[in-house]
Amino acid sequence: MSNPCLFCRIASGEVPAKKLHEDDEVVAFWDISPQAPTHFLVIPKKHLSGPGAILSEDEALIGKVVRIGAQLARENGAEHCRLVLNNGAEAGQTVFHLHLHVLAGRAMSWPPG
Ligand code: AMP
Ligand code: ZN
Numbered sequence: 001m002s003n004p005c006l007f008c009r010i011a012s013g014e015v016p017a018k019k020l021h022e023d024d025e026v027v028a029f030w031d032i033s034p035q036a037p038t039h040f041l042v043i044p045k046k047h048l049s050g051p052g053a054i055l056s057e058d059e060a061l062i063g064k065v066v067r068i069g070a071q072l073a074r075e076n077g078a079e080h081c082r083l084v085l086n087n088g089a090e091a092g093q094t095v096f097h098l099h100l101h102v103l104a105g106r107a108m109s110w111p112p113g
Contacts, residue, residue, distance in 0.1 A: 037106055
């Protein structure tokens with residue numbers, strides 16, 4: 001039976017996505033429903049249900065997710081960007097595989113809705 005996690009399936013290539021980056025640990029792909037002119041997601045290939053599931057052994061991996069997010073934003077013309085990790089349904093998380101949102105290309109308001 002295939003993995004029920006959508007982002008695990010994107011990471012493995014089973015579900016297609018428009019990828020900007022892929023290496024042995026991390027994948028970045030354009031969000032299917034962009035909320036800004038630039039909006040992509042960066043995920044670890046390792047399944048973690050969200051920020052609350054990060055273990056100390058994952059710290060380097062999550063640091064890499066953030067580094068690649070900022071680097072890809074820069075490479076796509078966005079020096080300034082918002083990096084978002086939703087943690088839990090009430091915080092807006094709908095896909096329970098950790099993902100970093102990278103949003104750029106418009107003015108951002110604060111606090112987020
Ligand atoms: P969150 O609400 O933080 O869990 O974010 C989930 C994000 O995944 C949303 O911004 C969705 O638009 C995005 N998304 C859902 N399915 C796909 C998909 N198949 N390909 C790309 N992005 C997706
Ligand atoms: Zn997963």
